[in-house]
Amino acid sequence: QDLAPLNSDSEPDRMDWSELDAKFGALPDVADGTKVGGVSKTLTNEYWRSLGEGYSSFASAHGVDVVYQAAQSEGDQLGQLSIAETLISQGFSALLFSPQTDANLIPALEKAMATGVPVVNVNDAVIPSVAHYVGNVQKDNGVRVAKWFIENHPEGGKVAVIEGQAGVFAAGQRTAGFTETIEAAGNFEVVASVPADWSRELAFNAAATILQQHPDLIGFYANNDGMALGVVEAVKAAGKAEQTAVFGTDGISDAYAAVRAGDLTGTVDSFPVLTGEVAMEVALRLLAGQDLPRVVATPQALITSENVDTYATTDLKALRATLMAQ
Amino acid sequence: MNNILTKLPFVSNVRFRDAGTLVGLLLIALVFSILSPSFLTMPNIGNILQQSSINACIALGMTLVIISGGIDLSVGPVAALSATLGAAMMVAGVPVPIAMLGAIAVGVSCGFVNGALIAWGGLQPFIVTLGGLSLYRALALIYTGGTPIFGIPSEFRSIANGAVMGVPTPVIIVAILALIAWVVLTKTPLGEYLMAVGGNPEAARVAGVPVSLTKISAYMISGALASIASLILIGRLGAAEPTLGNLWELDAIAASAIGGASLMGGRGSIVGTLLGCVILGALRNGLTLLNVQAFYQLLATGIIIIVAMLIDRATSGK
Amino acid sequence: MNNILTKLPFVSNVRFRDAGTLVGLLLIALVFSILSPSFLTMPNIGNILQQSSINACIALGMTLVIISGGIDLSVGPVAALSATLGAAMMVAGVPVPIAMLGAIAVGVSCGFVNGALIAWGGLQPFIVTLGGLSLYRALALIYTGGTPIFGIPSEFRSIANGAVMGVPTPVIIVAILALIAWVVLTKTPLGEYLMAVGGNPEAARVAGVPVSLTKISAYMISGALASIASLILIGRLGAAEPTLGNLWELDAIAASAIGGASLMGGRGSIVGTLLGCVILGALRNGLTLLNVQAFYQLLATGIIIIVAMLIDRATSGK
Amino acid sequence: MTHHRLKLSDVDKSYGSIQVLHGVSLALAAGEVHGLLGENGAGKSTLLNVMCGVVRSDAGTVEIDGMQVTINSPADAAQAGIAMIHQELQQVPELTVAQNIFLGASRRKGGLFVDKKAQEAEARDLLSTLDPTIDVTAQVRDLRVAQRQIVEIAKALRANARVIAMDEPTSSLTPAEFERLVEVIEKLTARGVSIIYVSHKMDEVYRLCSSATILRDGRFVTRVDIPSTPLPQVIEFMVGRELAHAHHNSFATDEVMMQVSGLTRGTAVRGVDLTLHKGEVLGIAGLVGSGRTELLRLIAGVDVADAGEVSIEGQPVAGNSPRTRIRAGLGLVPEERKRDGIVSHRPITANIGLPAMRQFSRAGVIRKHKLHRRSEELMREVNLRPLDVTRPIGSFSGGNQQKAIIGRWLAAGTQIYLFDEPTRGIDVGAKAEIYDLIETLAHSGCGVLVVSSEMAEVIRLSDRVLVMREGQIAADLSAEDINEANIARHAIPGA
């Protein structure tokens, strides 16, 4: 049965992670010897390491073995495919894929499906033919930041976007969410929207150039936290810290620290550890034969100095509780 | 690929230099097969060959370019551009064979542009193809608006996903291409011209070798092979992405160099390059089987590339 | 960097070849200044110089390596490794000057390893530094566990963020380094050796040039300059990331090549390389000022690199 | 009316602002061997390069059998039936002998493939008259210079050309090989092929040519009939002055300067002992391949010996790199100038200064003016032409490059000179200058080792001659024992 191409942001067959227990009951017992493989984009980014932590913490709590592998660098599409195929040949009960691109893991997915191994696509790029997706709504990252500007700067003003690598799904969606929402408000102008290839250095340079040209800029939105922290330094160097707000995406620990220090205005945290736990839970529920919706949405929240302490917890139970209460 | 190779006629001809590369490969295989029992199983060997096939396809063209004294950094983006255009044709209903020819024509054209700038424009290969790296990628992104093209016809996909007597089609295709490349290099005037142009361009010119055309041919062949690699890939993926082919140039250059090609030109071997591809493929596969963490995989890759070269140098004895 | 350069003594010596690169730069500046009024303002020129300074620092070393007939693909990872180790020392309370020296020592050591494998091991520079590219990156990642190091002391940061008479410190530092590199290349025995080794290694050896040491020196200098670039960068960004320096090698090679260095060795110029860096910096800056969309930035980068080379060739007349 | 086989008229050629050919003309008849003579840098190679489409002239015409032809590329020249043996061997080291011979004109099989078998057979055929010992399937990089030169000759013969230009084809051939070349040339001329013969060896010119064109400083001087014009006259046309006839002078002392004992490397050099005295010129004669080059390279530290020792003034030399040997006072003027001698695109000054950088530096900085002055001084002494030490050495004629390499060691204050074929490619005038130079060196107390395949040269220069045979010293001749018959007797194995 061919599935319609998945758009994770708009798929109607979806549920929120918080409803899992309520709708499907507590997690059934896991069969002995269950082994789950995770294939991630890269470990050079804290986001993907945290996701892996989520996998293993949840798995070890339920006596499941996890192998978590990642490509050697971001963008290494064939390398990631090789890893996925090699893992499949070793026999896993379920697989969690975070593909580099929408298509690069398709052969692995097909091979896994052919052998009846469930595959969960976890975040970011979306394999259109995948049966299960766990992750957040990429576009929503940008939307949330745009809404902050609309709320806190009712007078409007000039803003700029620092994009990730050209052609990458998450970069495109986040930028589109921000730009569409803020332009719809009417009194904002996106004066620059330029790529910095996920690089802190290039983000710094781009931000410095933009500030030079638009000294009255009121804010930046960067597609990830690394770039946002580069922008922060450029803003500080230009002496515009008071005037120019800077937002990132991902909620890595350095971003939290910077928010607390007042350097970074905010970041959209998509709670990678929790996402990892949810993804693992979804995989285990699938193995137990439960019929879950195609998309399980994971939480995200705009972190600013006001709520940073609430979210900056390593206590996942407390975090779950806070997010459930949202 | 060694088990296939031994059945092919040209192995009798394997040069001494290639024996060094083979020793490197066998050592790596030995280590991995001791550490992981699944490494030397038939399905896994098939896996390795299949995974090496795309790099091998690219590396064949790269080897010819390197022999001619050049380098082609633009293979990945050329692959992306021809993949997206080819896929768009297929999706638009163009018959598969024509779309494939169209895709290859795109690759050949890109190669021609590179080659012409280098041979007639007199620019350095590195910088021309570095420019091409941005240029062709940009064209692929602009053409597709950054989104992948899905809906590749299943008749086409089944070519790339099939197998003949247990050997995956991509491996067979690349083996045939390798045979052709080997014939071109060692049996045709073009092969001699490539060696001559890379080995001593002045002597080649004085001897009346069409130096510019030879260089341009090398880049056109490289472009064609990049397209074919991309066709194999989109057949397997079922989608053509504009970001496809990222970092391909480095793998292909590494394979050629491990296989004995000299980046100063004039030297290189098809057999060596194939062995180089299998070394890289086996490396990645083995490290994954052993569940080595990504950072340590990177470490191992770096060390093994260097050690392979050292072994190779020691055994090839000069 | 041209406005600073004209005040330096060596500009009287600017060679004919460099004039071509200058023409390329002026043309780019002309186009951008027509399209964007803010391009040719003093603060923006300062910006361009500042943004080019890191690439310039790397490219100086790259030029020396290229002249010696080699290439150094590992500069980015070497920078990352020395940045993270240096930053860790600073954060651990090691006095800033000592930590800086420590970072530079790391870069020099990496360069020594590269150079020794190339000169004594007899391996190809491309493949050795390609291995290094993985190896040093892996070490940086493993050492930091993949997370950036924050908390760089402000006394150190103020060096990188300061300015002397309106000129940003990084620009001044790099200008001084360029002057030193220029003196080394054109006024010292090492410079002659580099040229000779890159031009004809065998003849150089017969003439008593310490070929191996010369090559190793080039890589050590390249390593040192990579460290210095990384120190400037972490000073400006306030964090040392293990992923820092991605693709630096390509920018540096592009700058050297635009500036007239031949990847076949024996030829290259410091002034040309600096101009090449400013061309690339101006390009990126101008495209950002014009708010060119991502895909078209890539397109423009590709086209302009190639066009700059063509202009350069046309004007340098050979 | 009969046409000339080939006629070049009013050829001009400039490199940048320097004009190297000024309206030069040259003509030759079918079946004629025509000499092209002139000092180093006179423009001989340039003229031939113009004729063969390797460089483009600024003005001038080429006629073949009365038809004007346009030659813009080597392919045009081949089309017109012109082939050339280049002075700087133009070969691809990675390709085989047969492939090099057929480069650019491969024999085909089925239209598409190279017919290697046919090429090899034909190559073997061509080489059979020249040097049957050359393996046509060997890579050219593995051949010795002399063999490469023969391959170059075979390449020109292969083209079946009507005109063959030979630019110093015998610069590294032995007399025996020259004899075989003479036979080949005679066969060719009998078939009506015309030959332009460039050589600095006047005896060859007198042996082969019936007429000659003489160039000086890029200008046509005269055309002479060869056997009828006496040699001194020809030389005067070439150099613009009369050369004094020189005699051998000896400055040898009894003081031992260098002692070589048991030097061995593979089978090329086997247990060589020799002693060089202060002020002595020690010649080393032998057949090609007898190991003379290898011996000099071992002494100079360019190759590493398997066994044996070199001591200078009684002290064994430590280390075996060229660098340490140079410090000990040795200097090698190599046989293969382009490969082992020059850094082509660097100026004369840089090429001269390489071994003596320290001497020309103060506080780590090169004193460029000092280097420049000293280079100019030395180059004036050896009569470099043109006397511009800032020009890349690669743009000088071969003979002038050689002078710069010798200048390198003069600048370094070398005590022991190792000359490998010192006058290969050097004109008569400069040859005399180099002989004088060697004598001056000996006079000033230096030791000189001279390897030469020119018997006359060895005899003219040496106080003592060692004859090498199959890697060993077969004879040590001195005083009146030094003569052609003696040398040949000891050099030929089994003789």
Ligand SMILES: Nc1ncnc2c1ncn2[C@@H]1O[C@H](COP(=O)(O)OP(=O)(O)OP(=O)(O)O)[C@@H](O)[C@H]1O
């Ligand atoms: N590429 C070049 N650039 C500049 N000058 C050149 C170049 N090639 C040759 N020349 C100059 O042209 C002149 C003629 O050189 P050519 O090689 O024709 O001399 P030649 O008569 O063959 O001398 P030789 O007997 O030493 O071979 C010389 O002064 C040489 O320096």
Ligand SMILES: Nc1ncnc2c1ncn2[C@@H]1O[C@H](COP(=O)(O)OP(=O)(O)OP(=O)(O)O)[C@@H](O)[C@H]1O
């Ligand atoms: N590149 C090489 N490869 C293999 N053998 C070589 C090579 N060069 C020299 N030989 C061998 O070494 C021995 C000595 O050669 P060498 O060149 O020293 O002789 P030579 O008397 O100087 O002759 P030439 O006039 O060619 O310089 C010969 O037996 C020769 O075959």
Ligand SMILES: [Mg+2]
């Ligand atoms: Mg000549």
Ligand SMILES: [Mg+2]
């Ligand atoms: Mg010799």
